[in-house]
Amino acid sequence: MNQRNPKRIDKPIFSAAAQLPKSERQFLRSLQQKKYRYLHKKFLIEGLKPVLETIDSGFPVEKIYVSNDFLNKLNVPDFETLKAQNENLQCVDTADIQYISTLSTPEGIVALGKMISEQVPLDDLALYPAVYLYEINDPGNLGAILRTARWFGIKSVMLSPNSVDLFSPKVVRSSMGAHFAVSCYQNVLFDDLYDHSTRNEIPILAAEMSGAAPDQVQTNRWILVMGSETHGLPEDIINNATSVIGIPRHGSGESLNLSVSVGILFYKLTNS
Amino acid sequence: MNQRNPKRIDKPIFSAAAQLPKSERQFLRSLQQKKYRYLHKKFLIEGLKPVLETIDSGFPVEKIYVSNDFLNKLNVPDFETLKAQNENLQCVDTADIQYISTLSTPEGIVALGKMISEQVPLDDLALYPAVYLYEINDPGNLGAILRTARWFGIKSVMLSPNSVDLFSPKVVRSSMGAHFAVSCYQNVLFDDLYDHSTRNEIPILAAEMSGAAPDQVQTNRWILVMGSETHGLPEDIINNATSVIGIPRHGSGESLNLSVSVGILFYKLTNS
Numbered sequence: 136m137n138q139r140n141p142k143r144i145d146k147p148i149f150s151a152a153a154q155l156p157k158s159e160r161q162f163l164r165s166l167q168q169k170k171y172r173y174l175h176k177k178f179l180i181e182g183l184k185p186v187l188e189t190i191d192s193g194f195p196v197e198k199i200y201v202s203n204d205f206l207n208k209l210n211v212p213d214f215e216t217l218k219a220q221n222e223n224l225q226c227v228d229t230a231d232i233q234y235i236s237t238l239s240t241p242e243g244i245v246a247l248g249k250m251i252s253e254q255v256p257l258d259d260l261a262l263y264p265a266v267y268l269y270e271i272n273d274p275g276n277l278g279a280i281l282r283t284a285r286w287f288g289i290k291s292v293m294l295s296p297n298s299v300d301l302f303s304p305k306v307v308r309s310s311m312g313a314h315f316a317v318s319c320y321q322n323v324l325f326d327d328l329y330d331h332s333t334r335n336e337i338p339i340l341a342a343e344m345s346g347a348a349p350d351q352v353q354t355n356r357w358i359l360v361m362g363s364e365t366h367g368l369p370e371d372i373i374n375n376a377t378s379v380i381g382i383p384r385h386g387s388g389e390s391l392n393l394s395v396s397v398g399i400l401f402y403k404l405t406n407s
Numbered sequence: 408m409n410q411r412n413p414k415r416i417d418k419p420i421f422s423a424a425a426q427l428p429k430s431e432r433q434f435l436r437s438l439q440q441k442k443y444r445y446l447h448k449k450f451l452i453e454g455l456k457p458v459l460e461t462i463d464s465g466f467p468v469e470k471i472y473v474s475n476d477f478l479n480k481l482n483v484p485d486f487e488t489l490k491a492q493n494e495n496l497q498c499v500d501t502a503d504i505q506y507i508s509t510l511s512t513p514e515g516i517v518a519l520g521k522m523i524s525e526q527v528p529l530d531d532l533a534l535y536p537a538v539y540l541y542e543i544n545d546p547g548n549l550g551a552i553l554r555t556a557r558w559f560g561i562k563s564v565m566l567s568p569n570s571v572d573l574f575s576p577k578v579v580r581s582s583m584g585a586h587f588a589v590s591c592y593q594n595v596l597f598d599d600l601y602d603h604s605t606r607n608e609i610p611i612l613a614a615e616m617s618g619a620a621p622d623q624v625q626t627n628r629w630i631l632v633m634g635s636e637t638h639g640l641p642e643d644i645i646n647n648a649t650s651v652i653g654i655p656r657h658g659s660g661e662s663l664n665l666s667v668s669v670g671i672l673f674y675k676l677t678n679s
């Protein structure tokens with residue numbers, strides 16, 4: 136099976152494309168909005184790679200919608216993986232995919248994911264190393280941070296209130312399935328995190344552009360805390376941190392991209 | 408002057424908004440396309456921060472277009488900076504900004520930059536450390552890489568043929584002015600880079616997901632070479648590299664975001 140010269144699949148084993156019922160189209164499109172995602176506890180996964188990564192992670196995928204054009208261009212190994220999800224796979228009109236998708240030129244595959252949400256008290260969680268993101272708003276950055284967290288073996292990603300939604304289509308797309316490999320928590324208050332870290336003697340490492348390069352870290356028990364690119368961290372978080380760390384600047388410029396900063400700090404803290 | 412509580416400016420000193428002549432609107436919009444950017448040697452800079460950073464870098468900004476709404480919301484220090492560019496500042500209809508901009512919700516400010524392009528032979532260049540990007544196609548990644556290069560004092564960013572255009576509006580927006588602080592070169596062939604590096608004894612460090620963590624680097628004379636997230640580097644580049652380096656994985660996942668990988672390698676190589 137040669138991934139570079141995909142075999143054309145001329146006769147998919149799926150039923151021919153049919154237009155989706157209007158109610159289903161509208162339901163799926165409504166999931167572009169946060170309120171409907173949380174009402175139904177469902178979300179959209181767009182693009183082949185994110186869908187395959189989600190399946191690989193063992194996360195529940197309720198249904199996969201593909202266009203016929205997309206199926207015909209698919210290579211054999213990917214086709215086999217999707218076929219294994221056969222029961223949930225539905226071939227639909229290209230226009231349906233266009234209607235459901237948030238992308239202007241969709242790839243031709245959209246899946247319906249089911250949220251698993253449990254309320255876990257912080258003290259029962261105890262998964263380190265961890266990162267706490269304070270009021271970050273860029274979905275592409277959050278997706279890249281999740282992907283980087285997975286790579287470096289970061290166990291928990293926590294979001295403060297007023298952060299971008301974990302299940303927004305762009306976050307799901309850019310995390311490449313990392314959502315489902317890393318434990319994610321939303322609406323975590325800094326005060327609760329602080330109490331938890333004090334009780335359990337976990338250092339809070341707050342990152343600021345002017346902070347010093349982090350010292351050697353001996354254990355994996357730490358919580359990295361980062362703010363948004365525009366606003367950084369508020370003073371009360373900086374003041375309550377165990378230490379304030381940063382990334383030495385050898386050139387010029389005001390700041391780094393948030394996901395780049397987080398990546399560098401993950402690298403430094405896990406490679407000490 | 409408090410940046411957090413911007414003073415409203417009720418009477419801008421600029422002439423009232425007027426609709427742009429049709430030919431000027433069309434000319435500006437045409438710069439969304441690469442062929443017109445290179446025909447006219449002009450490009451668009453969208454958003455306040457990128458425009459201010461470009462002005463700060465001393466790069467020639469031919470004209471700045473702002474909407475009245477935008478001017479009225481502007482804080483005093485930023486207003487002063489733009490006022491210093493008074494001669495080139497023009498207040499236009501919100502609809503004009505919408506027409507020129509590539510963004511669905513533009514900020515209300517678009518500037519016209521002038522390309523400075525000189526053909527510099529590689530041997531006369533000799534600006535290290537440097538990074539060579541092979542067929543990368545994501546404008547957001549290139550912008551973030553330029554910003555990171557500036558932060559770490561990387562002197563040159565070189566792009567292979569078939570890479571994203573340095574002057575595409577999204578690259579310009581996400582680099583936050585770093586374009587103009589780092590020397591950038593397009594259409595550089597790997598063969599030319601290889602000959603140059605051999606003659607001048609500059610090591611080529613090719614990055615690959617499976618590469619080993621880089622050794623200590625004693626000097627700033629190195630060229631980091633990276634491919635795209637999807638395709639990586641071709642074999643002939645890997646085979647001709649002085650060493651192949653990578654980022655140790657402690658968790659799982661297939662790859663990192665390109666700009667995150669570049670940031671980690673810049674950090675490691677400049678902090679040895």
